[in-house]
Amino acid sequence: MDLRPSDEQLQLIDAFGALYAKESTAERVREAEPLGFDDRLWAQLVELGALSMAVGESHGGWGASMLDLELVAEQHGRALGPAPLLESQVACRLLARTGGAAATALLAAALAGERLVTLSPRAPASGVLALVPAGAVATDVIVRDGDRLVALPIGDDRTRPENVGSQPLADVPADRSRLAAATVLAEGSAAELVDRALDDWLVLTAGALAGMAERAVAIGVDYAAEREAFDQKIGAFQAVGHRLADSATASAGATLLAREAAWADEEEPARRGELAAMAFSFAAETARDATDVALHVHGGYGFMLEYDIQLYYRRSRGWANVLMSPSTAARRVADRRYGPRGSN
Amino acid sequence: MDFRLGPSSEARRTEVREFLEAHMSLALEERVYRTGVSHDEDFTRALVEGGWMAPSWPVEFGGQGLDPEEMVAVGEELRLADAPMYGIGTTMMVATVIRAVGTDEQKAEIIPKALAGEIVIVLGFSEPEAGSDVAATVTRAVPDGDEWVINGQKMFTTNAQIGDYVFLLTRTNTEVAKHKGLTMFLVPLHQPGVEIQAVFTLSGERTNIVYYNDVRVADAWRIGDVDGGWHAMTVALTNEHAAGFAAAIDRLLVAAEAWARTTTDDDGVPRLEDGTVREALGRTAIDLEVSRLLQRRVAWMAATGQAIVAEGPMSKLFSSEALSARAQDMVEVVGPDALRSYFDPSAPAHGVIEHMLRFSLGTTIYAGTSEIHRNMIAQRGLGLPRNR
Numbered sequence: 001m002d003l004r005p006s007d008e009q010l011q012l013i014d015a016f017g018a019l020y021a022k023e024s025t026a027e028r029v030r031e032a033e034p035l036g037f038d039d040r041l042w043a044q045l046v047e048l049g050a051l052s053m054a055v056g057e058s059h060g061g062w063g064a065s066m067l068d069l070e071l072v073a074e075q076h077g078r079a080l081g082p083a084p085l086l087e088s089q090v091a092c093r094l095l096a097r098t099g100g101a102a103a104t105a106l107l108a109a110a111l112a113g114e115r116l117v118t119l120s121p122r123a124p125a126s127g128v129l130a131l132v133p134a135g136a137v138a139t140d141v142i143v144r145d146g147d148r149l150v151a152l153p154i155g156d157d158r159t160r161p162e163n164v165g166s167q168p169l170a171d172v173p174a175d176r177s178r179l180a181a182a183t184v185l186a187e188g189s190a191a192e193l194v195d196r197a198l199d200d201w202l203v204l205t206a207g208a209l210a211g212m213a214e215r216a217v218a219i220g221v222d223y224a225a226e227r228e229a230f231d232q233k234i235g236a237f238q239a240v241g242h243r244l245a246d247s248a249t250a251s252a253g254a255t256l257l258a259r260e261a262a263w264a265d266e267e268e269p270a271r272r273g274e275l276a277a278m279a280f281s282f283a284a285e286t287a288r289d290a291t292d293v294a295l296h297v298h299g300g301y302g303f304m305l306e307y308d309i310q311l312y313y314r315r316s317r318g319w320a321n322v323l324m325s326p327s328t329a330a331r332r333v334a335d336r337r338y339g340p341r342g343s344n
Numbered sequence: 345m346d347f348r349l350g351p352s353s354e355a356r357r358t359e360v361r362e363f364l365e366a367h368m369s370l371a372l373e374e375r376v377y378r379t380g381v382s383h384d385e386d387f388t389r390a391l392v393e394g395g396w397m398a399p400s401w402p403v404e405f406g407g408q409g410l411d412p413e414e415m416v417a418v419g420e421e422l423r424l425a426d427a428p429m430y431g432i433g434t435t436m437m438v439a440t441v442i443r444a445v446g447t448d449e450q451k452a453e454i455i456p457k458a459l460a461g462e463i464v465i466v467l468g469f470s471e472p473e474a475g476s477d478v479a480a481t482v483t484r485a486v487p488d489g490d491e492w493v494i495n496g497q498k499m500f501t502t503n504a505q506i507g508d509y510v511f512l513l514t515r516t517n518t519e520v521a522k523h524k525g526l527t528m529f530l531v532p533l534h535q536p537g538v539e540i541q542a543v544f545t546l547s548g549e550r551t552n553i554v555y556y557n558d559v560r561v562a563d564a565w566r567i568g569d570v571d572g573g574w575h576a577m578t579v580a581l582t583n584e585h586a587a588g589f590a591a592a593i594d595r596l597l598v599a600a601e602a603w604a605r606t607t608t609d610d611d612g613v614p615r616l617e618d619g620t621v622r623e624a625l626g627r628t629a630i631d632l633e634v635s636r637l638l639q640r641r642v643a644w645m646a647a648t649g650q651a652i653v654a655e656g657p658m659s660k661l662f663s664s665e666a667l668s669a670r671a672q673d674m675v676e677v678v679g680p681d682a683l684r685s686y687f688d689p690s691a692p693a694h695g696v697i698e699h700m701l702r703f704s705l706g707t708t709i710y711a712g713t714s715e716i717h718r719n720m721i722a723q724r725g726l727g728l729p730r731n732r
Contacts, residue, residue, distance in 0.1 A: 001413050001644045002346045009345075067345060221726045236729040241722035242715065248726055249658040252641075253634035260347045260637060267348070278630045330626035331619060337629060344605070344616045 003256070009071055012064075016072045019044055020079035026308045032082035033166040037137045042083040051111055054089040055096040059104070060111055066200065070207040070262035074255065077208030077287075078215040080315050084118060084134030084168065086204045091117040091142055094197040095185070098149060103185045106140065106151055115139045117151070119197055120172075121323050127175035133322050135170030136160040142185065142197075143174065149190035150182035165318015199276040201323065203261045206279035209287040209320060210254035216287070216312045217247045220294030223309075227299075240297055247290035254279075254286040274336035281329035284320035291316040349413050349640070356399075356410060357417040363394050364425045370694070374687050376428045377699070380550030383431030383503055388461040391432070398436050398459055406459045412647040416640055423591030424598075430549075431464045431503045438465040438511045438530070441580045445568045450530070454509075465530070466507040468498040468554060469577075475499070476716045478513065479523035479574065483556065485514035492529065492566070494559040500710070504540045504552040507533050511580070512556075517571050526573030530565045531556075547703040548686070587656060588639035589663035589707050592700065593632040593670060599696035600625060600674050607681075607692060624677040628670045635663035654725025657717035664707035665714060671700040 005013065023041040032038040045051075054069060055061035069089060076085050088110065095107035095117070109115040118134040120143040132141050135158060140151045158170040186193060221244055224235030234240050261275035268275075291313040295302040302309055320326070338344060349357075367390045376382055391397045392406075400415050401407025410418065422429055439458040442450050457463045474480040483496025494514060501510060509530050517525030533540075537559040543551045568576035604616040604625065615621050638659040645652050674697050675682040684691035686699035708714045722728045 001349055001640060001647075003641055003644050005345055217726075221728060225728055233729045235722070235726075236731045238715070238719070238722075238731050241726075241728045241731060242718040244726060244728070245661075245718040245721035248654070248721060249638075249662050252655075252658055253638055253662060256637040256641060257630075257634055259345060260633075263345055263347050267346070274629075275633070277626075278633055281626070282630050282634060327623055330623045330630065333626035333629055334622035337625070338616055338622070341617055341619070341622070344614045 003259075005067075005071060009068060012068055013071050013075060015048065016050075016075045019048055020075050020081060024079035024081045024083075026080075026311065029080045029082055029311055034162050035136060035160070036082045036166040036168045037084070038082040041081060045081075045083055045085060046113060050085055051088055051092055054092045055107065055111070059096045059107055061092075061096075066203060066262040066265035067259065069204055070258055073204040073207035074211035074214075074258070077211030077213075077319075080212065080311055082166075084116065084137060086201065086208060087118040087134040087138070088116065089204065090197055090201045091119045093200055094119060094142060094193060097196065098186045098193055100186065102151070102183050106183070106185070117142065119143075119194075119201070121198060121201070124174040124179065127173060129172040129174045131161070131163075131169045131322055132172050134168055135172050136168035138170075141172055143179075143182075144190040144194045145179045145182070147188050147190050148184055149186040149193055150179060150184055152178060152182040163318060165315045165322075167315075167318050167322065169322065195273075198323075199273050200265075202276040202280035202329070203258065203265070205319060205323060206254070206258040206261060206276075206283035209280075209283035209316065210251060210258045212312055212316055212319075213247070213251040213254055213283070213287040213290040216291045216294040216309065216316070217244060217251050219309050219312070220244055220247070220290075220297045223294075223301075224297050234297070243293045244297065247286070247293045250282075250286040251290055254283040257282055274333055277329045277332035277336060280320075280323070281326045281333065284316075284326045284329065287316035287320065288326075347637075349417055352411075353414045353417040356414045357421055360396065360418050360421040363390075363396060364421060364427065366390075367394075368425050368427055372428070373426055376426070377548050377687060380544065380548050381431075381503065381506065382428045382549065383464065383506060384428040387428055388432060392459075392461040397432065397461055398439070401459070405455065412643040413640075416643045420591050420594070420636075424594050426595065431466075431506065432461070434467050434503065434511075435463065435465040437467075437580055438509075441511070441528075441576055442530075442567060444579050445576055447564070449564060450567070454530070463508040464503055464506055465509045465511055466501050466503045466533075468501050468510040468512040468531075470499040472497060472499055476713050478577075479526065481513050481515050481526060483512070483514050485516050485527055485529065485561075487563075488560075490563050491560050492563065494529070494531065494556045494561060496556050498554045498556070500543070500551045501540075501554045502549065502551040504533060504554050505542070505550075509533060510554065511567070513573055513577065516573075520571070523574045525571055526577070527570050528567040528573040528576040529561050530567055531559065531561045532565075535559065545706065547699070547706050549706075582652075587711060588635055588642075588659040589667045590632060590635035590639050592703065592707070593628065593635055593663065593667050595696060596667065596671055596674060596700045597625070597628045597632055599693035599700070600628065600678070603678060603692045603697070621677055624670075624673045628674065631663075631666035631670055635659070635666055638662055654721045657712075657720040658725070660711065661714055661717040661721065664704070667700065667707055668704040671697065671704045675701050 052061040053064035056063040095103045110117045116138045117140045118138040120129045120132050158172045227234050258279045261279035264271050264275045295309045295313045301307050399408040399410045402409050435458050485492045485494050512529045512531045516527040537557045539555040541553045607615045642655050642659050681692050686695035
């Protein structure tokens with residue numbers, strides 16, 4: 001057992017941490033609202049290798065492990081990075097895994113910065129792909145259409161709903177004729193490919209939510225250690241300190257579990273899907289609760305837009321629920337452990 | 345990073361499983377429950393013969409010199425099987441303290457017998473007016489020549505009725521700060537003035553109130569310095585590295601899964617197909633994984649010589665609270681049949697779910713309540729000011 005990241009991984013954490021500290025300050029996060037996209041941050045992330053690390057050398061990348069990506073995702077979540085990092089990484093890994101001429105060409109264009117590719121966690125409903133993550137800034141969305149995996153170009157007819165987490169979400173028209181005209185990436189294996197990509201997405205989002213939760217606890221602790229009421233620091237009241245202690249405990253657990261799930265991608269593939277869903281469910285609940293506690297500790301100030309904690313509160317909801325709820329993820333854990341419903 | 349316990353840990357796990365296969369039975373499990381005594385002479389003898397009495401101790405003492413990671417695997421298996429280890433646990437905790445701070449005579453007298461399973465040592469810390477605030481102990485020890493005279497009352501002295509010695513926390517100085525006037529003794533229980541009164545608890549475990557009336561103990565049985573009892577207590581408690589209840593959550597999950605697979609609804613469909621059941625099982629599996637990680641982190645830190653600050657309390661707090669919450673969920677998911685008691689012949693999965701509901705209540709109380717652990721996390725881990 002070794003719970004310490006390797007020296008190379010610590011360097012990776014430092015490099016991305018330094019970038020986020022400079023290019024994803026609370027001020028910049030606010031400036032990027034409501035769209036939730038900072039093109040300077042995005043350009044620098046790509047320059048640092050955020051996309052190329054996600055795929056192997058045969059695709060022109062440097063083949064980082066899921067654990068490497070997860071450690072970066074923690075930094076992304078801590079800084080509330082207003083950039084489509086996780087979506088792009090997951091889409092690139094999916095394209096690399098899919099292979100074939102069309103997917104390889106789209107991957108090359110994505111790595112070159114010519115296209116920005118995302119993935120829809122949902123199937124089209126009533127001719128629309130609803131709330132596509134990064135859909136407001138992406139050029140293409142990968143979606144499953146029956147047993148086909150297709151890349152659908154996103155046109156100007158997309159709409160960008162304002163949303164609680166200030167995420168670059170879009171409702172993308174995807175009627176039959178558009179899907180029929182979309183670029184086919186794979187046929188026959190779409191369900192498995194999308195499901196595997198969703199596992200990646202759940203793990204990386206878990207890492208981001210764990211990082212977000214840890215940072216929210218730190219913000220709450222800083223405030224509680226400064227603020228005085230009834231002649232003492234409010235952090236000395238057990239009603240305050242105990243809630244923060246619970247959130248700190250859950251955050252530590254969420255971080256360990258997200259790292260374990262990412263580690264299992266290579267080291268314990270039989271548990272990959274189960275651990276991915278576990279990590280997501282637990283991190284989503286933890287970030288939800290930790291941001292709520294930290295905001296509440298601020299009293300009336302927590303309710304003011306001026307204080308940063310509200311930025312965390314809103315994104316903890318948005319980043320998680322655009323994929324699935326903690327309960328749905330818990331049922332996904334059961335699917336992985338016992339087989340899907342109907343199999344027993 | 346590597347989240348696996350080392351290969352030698354898995355080898356030890358297999359050995360312990362084989363041992364338990366040979367020496368644990370449902371009958372023994374039921375006897376432990378019905379008597380409320382988590383100690384069994386035959387099982388203890390088998391542990392000694394198998395080298396499992398104190399596997400973390402060096403070979404020259406009769407241990408196996410196992411490292412903290414190996415001990416994680418061993419502990420997980422013993423607790424998953426609910427092996428009768430409580431008396432051994434307290435005995436070895438005290439033997440560890442004596443090895444650290446005891447005199448040569450104490451070591452020679454106690455350690456070989458403890459490792460041979462010939463004696464049981466119990467803990468006399470809590471009092472009627474001193475539970476979480478254990479330094480508020482008022483049981484008095486007064487010097488009289490080469491002896492001390494002890495008067496007072498201790499609560500929750502589990503296994504006192506089968507014990508040979510009690511590791512007793514006493515007040516020897518009332519003129520100093522409360523935790524600076526404490527002294528520890530190893531007091532033989534078989535002597536006049538010691539009165540043991542049974543106390544029965546919600547989980548089925550029998551514990552005791554022990555009264556001490558002019559009980560005399562030689563100064564040679566003092567463990568550590570006069571008024572240095574707090575230090576000896578600290579040695580005892582910090583040796584509880586990997587405290588946590590992951591294995592109990594595992595026990596709950598195994599029982600709930602067995603129930604879900606073997607029970608059908610009115611239409612003959614296995615309950616495992618039900619969405620609510622699946623969600624409850626999924627959440628229990630998640631909490632088990634988190635509890636394991638928090639517990640193993642403490643073992644890893646101990647093995648690599650890192651200072652453990654809030655990590656130990658986090659492991660204990662999370663796993664005990666999760667066990668309580670998930671046991672409650674599972675009782676509601678299973679429905680009326682969950683009310684059938686542990687070892688009632690009609691109960692699903694031997695009634696383990698029902699037992700876990702009751703068992704879980706103690707876990708958030710003993711060895712420091714959840715509130716005490718939250719205080720430690722808030723103050724030592726987060727650096728928040730001390731509460732008043």
